[in-house]
Amino acid sequence: MTFGAATREATRARWAARASLILKPLQSALDAFPPSRWLMRRLDRRALKGRLLAIAPPYAWLLIFFLAPFAIVLKISFAEPDVAMPPYTEVFALIEDAGSFFLSIKLNFSNYLLLIEDDLYLRAYLNSLKIAAISTALALMVGFPIAYAMARAPRRWRGALVMMMILPFWTSFLIRVYAWIGILKNEGLLNGFLQWLGVIGEPLTILNTDFAVYIGIVYSYLPFMVLPLYAALERMDESLLEAASDLGCRPVKAFWVITVPLAAPGIIAGSFLVFIPVVGEVVIPDLLGGSDTLMIGRLLWAEFFSNHDWPVASAVAMILLLILVIPIVLFQRHQAARQEAAR
Amino acid sequence: MRKYVLGVGAALCALVVGASALLAAEDKVVHVYNWSDYIDDTILKEFEAETGIKVVYDTFDSNDTLETKLLTGNTGYDVVVPSGSFLARQITAGVFRELDRAKLTNYGNMDPAIMARVAIWDEGNKHAVPYMWGTTGIAYNVKKIKERMPDAPVDSFRMVFDPEVIAKFKDCGVYLMDEVDDMHQIVLNYLGEDGNSQNAETLKKVVPVLKAVRPFVTKFHNSAQIEALANGDICLTMGWSGDMLQAKNRAIEAKNGVDIAFSIPREGTLMFFDMLAIPADAPHPDNAHAFIDYLMRPEVIAKASNYIFYANGNAAATKLVDPAIVNDPSVYPPPDVMKKLFVVTPYDAKLQRVATRQFSSIRGGE
Amino acid sequence: MASGPTTRRTFEPWDDPKSKPILRVSSVSKSYGSVTAVDQLSLDIHRGEFFALLGPSGCGKTTLLRMLAGFERPDTGRIELDGVDMTAVPPYRRPVNMMFQSYALFPHMSVEGNIAFGLKQEGLPAREIKTRVAEALALVQLPDYGRRKPHQLSGGQRQRVALARSLVKRPKMLLLDEPLAALDRKLREETQFELMTIQEQVGITFVIVTHDQDEAMTMASRIAVMDRGRIAQVAPPTEIYEQPNSRYVADFIGSVNLFEGNYVGGDGAPTMRCAEAGCDLSLAQPLLVAPGHRLWVAIRPEKLEISREPPPPGTLNCLSGVVWDIGYLGDFSTYRVKLDSGKIVSAAEANRMRLTERTISWEDRVYLRWVPQAAVALLS
Incomplete structure (x- = not known):
C-alpha cells in the first residue's frame, strides 16, 4: 500500500501548505507580539514532546468545529422543510420491514435546483463577491501603507503598534459598527464636521449606501489585512531597496518590482482573511447598508429566519462554501506547482 | 492523547454533575424569555416576594430569534x-x-373578544394567553411633514404607499x-383585498x-x-405602536425638539398579539403557570400597560389602566377603528417562499 | 602579512602628482543626532585602486561608503567622482555600484534576474542584457547557475552572484561593504585572491570596507585606517604595517609592543629613556623634537629576538624577563615575557624546529633584543 501512503503524505503536505499560507503571516505577526511569544514558549516547553500530540489538536479542531458541522449542514441541505422541531425532514431513517432493517436515504435536490432556477441567488452571490472584492482591494490600499509604516518603525515601537492594531478587538464588533451609524448619518459627526468646515452645504447621504458598507467593512477587517502584510514586510530586508536603487531603479518602481512581490504572501493571506468572511457578511450591510445592498449573507438570513427554510439556507451555505473553497484550492495547486517547478 | 481524552471526559462529567446539582437546588425558579423593554421590573420583584420563585429574565427583539431557538429545542425557558x-x-x-x-385561577379576567381573535392561531386557546397587543401604523416627525406637505394624509397608508405623497418626504x-x-398583508388590506389572503396570485398585487x-x-x-425617528x-x-410611542417618549426625554406622532391608518391595519406560552420541554412548568397566572391579575397587567404603553387583553384590567393610555386611540383604538384591524394566519412554506422572494426583490430595488 | 603581488609594486598613482583621482572626498562630515559618524574627512582614490577602509565598528567607515553610494547625504563637504559633483545625486543616478554585506539579492528573482536587474533599468536591449549576464556569470565562475533562486545557492555562490550583479553595470567604482564577512575562514581566504584577480580583470576601482586587517592587508593597494570619523593614516599595506604613524594604527594593525619614554637627544645615537624597559632604547634616526619629549617605541613581536643566552654586554635594546606564557600557533609560537618592571612583552618566533626540541620553557629567564631599524618611534 505504498501508493496509499504516498497519497496520504501528499494530502497532508497540501493541507499543511494550505494552512500555512494563512497561518504563517499571522503567526509571525503574533510572534512580534510579546505576550504571545511568552505563551508560545510555555507551550513549546510543555506540549511538543510527541509529534502526535503536536498535530492532533489542529486536526481534532478541524474535525469537531469544521467537518462535523459541515456534514450536518450538508445533510440538512438535502432535507425538506417541515413544520416540526427541528423544522426539516430526516434524510436518513432506519426502516423495519419483515424483521429486516433498511437504511433509507431520502435526498431532496430541489433546494439546489431552486438556487439555479431563481436568478436572485446568482445575483446575490455575484454581488457579494463584488462587494468582497472591492472591500478587499480597498482594505489593501488602506492597509498597505499602515503595515509598511509599522514595519519600518523603530523596532521598540513595533510591539506597541501591533498591539494598537489589535486593540479594537477588545470592544464588541457590533458596538464599533453602531458607532459608525453615529458618524455617517445625515446629522452625524462627519456631516457636522464637513458642514462646519464649509466644505459642503447640505449633508451628504452616506449612511444606508454601499459606500457606508465599504467603510464599515474596511474598518472592521483592516487588522486582518494589516497583520499579515506587516509580518511579510517586517521580514523584508531593507537593503533590498537600497540594492535596487543602487542598480539604477527609482524608488517608485522599486516599490512595485521589489516590495510588492516580496509582500505577496502577506497580500495573499490578508486578502483571503478579508475576502472570505466579507462574502458572507451580514451585520455590516444590515446596519450600514441601504435596502438595495443585496448580499448572500442577508439572503441566507432571510431563508433561515423569514422563510424558516433550513434546507434551502443550508444549500445556500454549501454553495457559498464551494464558491470560496474551490478558488483557494486551485490557487494552492498553482502555488504548489510553481514551487515544484522552482525546485 | 489518551490522558487528554480522559481529562476532558472527567471535566465534562464534573460539569454535568454540577449542572444537575444546580437544577435540583434551584427548583424555585422560572426562566422567562420576553421582548426587550416589555415589562415593569417591579412586577418581577413583587412576584418573587410573593411566591418565593426567582425570575430569571432574558429578552429578545425579534420573533425570528425566538422561533429559531424554540425550533432547535432545549431552550431552558419556562415562559x-x-x-x-x-x-x-x-x-x-x-x-x-x-x-x-x-x-x-385568573383566566376568567381575560377579554372574550380578544380571546376569540387569538383563537385563529390557537384553537380553543389551549396553548397561550395574550400578554399585550398592538398595531402596525405610521409614525412621523410632525414639524418636518408639515413643512413639506401641510395637508399630508397622516391618518392614511397613502403616506407611504402613494408615490406622489411619499416622494415629498424622500429627502428627510x-x-x-x-x-x-x-x-x-398590510398592502393587500390597503388595496381593499383580503389582508389574510393565502392566494399566490393575490399576493402578486403587492409588487x-x-x-x-x-x-x-x-x-x-x-x-x-x-432611534432614527x-x-x-x-x-x-412604518412601525409597531409601542415602539413608536417609545420613540416619541425618547424624543421628549432628550428635549431635542423632535415631535413625533403615531397614527393607526384609517384603511385599517394589522393587529399583533404577543402571547404567553410554555415550551413543551420547559424545566419548571408549575412555576411557569404561576407566573402567567400572576400576569393575568388585573392590577398586575394594568401596571405593565401603564409602563410600556401597550394594550392588554385583560377585560378586568381596563378600568385600572391609566386613563391617558386607555383614552389614547393609538393604544386602545375606538370601536370603529377596532373593526378595521385584522389578524392573519401564517403562510404555508410555499406561499412563504413566494412572499419572501417578492419582498426581497422589491427591497433589492430591482 | 605579506604585501600584494609584485606587479602591484609599480602601481602607485597616489605618488604621481599628474594622476587625477577618480574619487575626491573633500571635508565631508555626517552626524546622527549628537553622534558624529564622519568628521571633516578628505580622501583621494585613484583609478584602478583596490582601496580599503579599515577600522573598528563605529569608526565611520560604513557611513563613508554609504555616502559614496548615495544612501546618505553628507551634512557638509563634497564628493566628486571623475570630476563630477555627486554630493546630491541620488543612488540610482550614480555610476557607482555597491555589493552589500548581506548581498541583498532579490529573493524572488533568479540569479539571472538579479544580475539583469541593473541592466534592465538602463533599458538595454534584451540580447545585450543576455550576453552581459552570461559574461558576468562566467566572470564569477557560475555559468550554469542562472536559473537558480538565491535560496538554492551556498553562501559563497551568493557572494559571487552579488559581485556579478554589482559589476555587470560596469560602474566607475565598486563599493564593497564587508564582502567576505559572511563566509567561513577558509572560503574567505580563497575569495580574497579571487576578488583581486577579478578586480585586475575588469580594471574597476574597488573600495572595500572591512574590519578585518588581514583582508585589507592582503587585497588592498592602499589602506585608510579610520578612527572615530577621521582617517588616521592612508598608505599601502607595507607602510601601514612597517611605518604606522600613531599608536592607534600600530596597535590596530597586527600586534605590537609599545614602550613609553622620553626622547634623549644625541645626533649619532638617539635613544629613548624608558622606565618600563629598564634601559634606554636606541632609535634608528634622530627625531625633530626637543630632548625630554614624550614618545613611544613600537616593536612588532616577530621582530624581537628571544634567547636564553644573555647577550654580550653593551648590546642595544636588550631587555630581560621571565617567560610568563607560551602560545603555540603552529607556524609561530608567541612568548609572553614579564619584564623586571612588570610589563608584559610579546615575542613571536617561527617554529623552525619541532616542538619537542624547543629550548625555551615557562619560568625561564630570557633576553629580548632587536635592531633599532625594526622599531618605529611614534609621537602620538
Missing part, C-alpha cells in the same frame, strides 16, 4: 412570548405544552418595515405598489426606526 402568527406555526411544530387551566428619510408577512414607492424608501427595517434622522416610518 416565552411569541407573536400570534408565529405561535400558530410553533404550535403545529409541537413546540408548546397545553396550558393547565386549573392552575390559571423614510423607513418601511422589513417584515415579509406584515408588508404583504407594483411597493415597487412604485421603492425609490423613496431609505431603508426597510424593524427596529432601527425607534427619535433623533430626527428620518421623518416618516
